[in-house]
Amino acid sequence: MNSIKNIAYIALVSGAAVSCKVQKYERPEIKMPEAFRNDSIVVDNQDQNIAKISYKDFFKDPVLVGLIDKAIVQNNNLQVALKQIEFASLAYNQSKWANVPTVSATIGNASISRPSDNSMNGMMAGQFMGRKYTEDYTSSVNISWEADIWGKIRGRKEQALTEYLKTQEAAKAVRTGLVASVVQGYYNLLMLDTQLEITKSNLTYSDTTLKFLTKQQELGLTTALAVQQQEIVKDQILKTIPAIESSIATQENALSLLTGSMPDKIERKESLNTVLSPDHIAAGIPSELLSYRPDIKNAELEVRKSVAAIHVAKMSMYPSLTITAQGGINAFQASKWFSIPGSLFGMAAGAIAQPILNGKQLKTQYEQSKVLSEQAEINFKQSVLKAVGEVSDALVQIQKLEEQQKVAEGLVTKSNEAVKKADILFKYNSATYVEVILAQTNKLQAELDLASLKAQRLNAITALYRSVGGGWQ
Numbered sequence: 001m002n003s004i005k006n007i008a009y010i011a012l013v014s015g016a017a018v019s020c021k022v023q024k025y026e027r028p029e030i031k032m033p034e035a036f037r038n039d040s041i042v043v044d045n046q047d048q049n050i051a052k053i054s055y056k057d058f059f060k061d062p063v064l065v066g067l068i069d070k071a072i073v074q075n076n077n078l079q080v081a082l083k084q085i086e087f088a089s090l091a092y093n094q095s096k097w098a099n100v101p102t103v104s105a106t107i108g109n110a111s112i113s114r115p116s117d118n119s120m121n122g123m124m125a126g127q128f129m130g131r132k133y134t135e136d137y138t139s140s141v142n143i144s145w146e147a148d149i150w151g152k153i154r155g156r157k158e159q160a161l162t163e164y165l166k167t168q169e170a171a172k173a174v175r176t177g178l179v180a181s182v183v184q185g186y187y188n189l190l191m192l193d194t195q196l197e198i199t200k201s202n203l204t205y206s207d208t209t210l211k212f213l214t215k216q217q218e219l220g221l222t223t224a225l226a227v228q229q230q231e232i233v234k235d236q237i238l239k240t241i242p243a244i245e246s247s248i249a250t251q252e253n254a255l256s257l258l259t260g261s262m263p264d265k266i267e268r269k270e271s272l273n274t275v276l277s278p279d280h281i282a283a284g285i286p287s288e289l290l291s292y293r294p295d296i297k298n299a300e301l302e303v304r305k306s307v308a309a310i311h312v313a314k315m316s317m318y319p320s321l322t323i324t325a326q327g328g329i330n331a332f333q334a335s336k337w338f339s340i341p342g343s344l345f346g347m348a349a350g351a352i353a354q355p356i357l358n359g360k361q362l363k364t365q366y367e368q369s370k371v372l373s374e375q376a377e378i379n380f381k382q383s384v385l386k387a388v389g390e391v392s393d394a395l396v397q398i399q400k401l402e403e404q405q406k407v408a409e410g411l412v413t414k415s416n417e418a419v420k421k422a423d424i425l426f427k428y429n430s431a432t433y434v435e436v437i438l439a440q441t442n443k444l445q446a447e448l449d450l451a452s453l454k455a456q457r458l459n460a461i462t463a464l465y466r467s468v469g470g471g472w473q
Contacts, residue, residue, distance in 0.1 A: 049284025074260025140328030191455035292469025306373035394464035
């Protein structure tokens with residue numbers, strides 16, 4: 001009984017001796033800029049950061065919001081990420097049991113052994129028991145517990161926790177990417193619709209001009225060459241229509257896959273010219289990326305996990321205290337197996353183990369864990385640099401695309417006026433058919449370019465929304 005008390009005392013002391021706690025994690029120091037480069041948006045109120053806005057409020061098109069809702073529910077990549085969270089959650093819950101003693105029970109163990117007659121056991125069995133074989137019957141409960149003196153078990157729990165949190169951030173990253181992909185695919189679809197409409201309109205105009213030239217040729221007012229050139233222009237426009245229609249179908253199929261559906265037509269009500277842009281596109285301040293970008297938070301969690309791994313590797317070189325106990329009933333005759341208290345037995349033991357020579361494996365693991373931690377910190381800093389760069393790029397693109405769009409709108413206006421003037425001058429023999437064709441070509445190209453710039457600007461705003469960490473709320 002005194003021995004058992006001593007072991008219990010050792011266990012109590014070891015449970016309280018937690019001087020080597022798991023090192024508290026501190027975020028690596030990163031010097032963040034006060035503002036993004038080329039941020040032309042003055043933010044008086046930091047709460048204007050678009051990362052804080054739900055996609056349901058940021059994007060105004062109800063059809064687009066419906067597509068995003070559907071994608072979040074049905075997208076297979078996102079579902080895989082959510083399952084990974086569930087898997088990591090089970091692992092973390094299991095790690096909480098590391099401090100609980102391991103308990104196993106032997107319900108019934110019966111054995112018969114027949115030693116050699118020339119062996120000591122055989123001679124003793126024959127002499128004292130009057131038979132050449134021995135029986136043994138046991139039922140027992142076994143308990144084993146490792147005292148977490150140095151915080152090694154807590155370090156493993158910390159590793160499991162950070163791995164679980166990493167899966168959550170990974171799922172958020174998948175979601176932000178999914179939202180951006182759906183939005184950009186939808187805007188590209190609207191752009192293709194507009195380009196198809198523009199192309200068909202220009203085809204109709206080209207056909208009207210061809211009929212006019214044909215009539216003039218019949219009257220001897222123009223040459224066959226003019227008619228032939230206009231036919232070529234018409235055919236070139238006609239040739240682009242199937243290509244645009246093919247791109248529309250491909251984009252619809254891509255959107256269907258993103259929403260977890262079979263390839264099908266995507267219904268839409270808005271056009272590129274009527275779709276509403278977000279009310280404001282404030283990017284906030286760079287330091288907010290540390291809170292809103294899932295990939296940055298994921299990289300930081302990897303640093304936190306590596307710190308815990310260093311502690312576990314270091315403490316593995318320290319002594320470990322294991323306490324075991326066993327109790328139950330034991331007898332050499334089946335008839336006395338459950339004879340209580342005569343068959344009762346008990347045992348308790350405590351062992352302190354210190355690694356001495358194991359091929360330098362523990363030391364190497366400790367050094368490797370420090371290298372991996374340094375690597376994780378570098379990756380974390382790189383993810384911050386990448387995020388700041390992405391936001392800065394998106395801000396520049398939005399600003400420059402707005403400037404290009406204004407110029408393109410002026411070009412469309414001028415090209416429409418040029419076409420009207422060319423028609424009038426040609427009718428009065430003050431312009432050649434070449435000038436008419438050139439004016440038509442310029443008009444078509446200007447309108448297509450404007451549609452492309454509008455879509456690019458909307459996509460740049462979407463890229464900014466994703467790069468500041470919006471879309472997972």
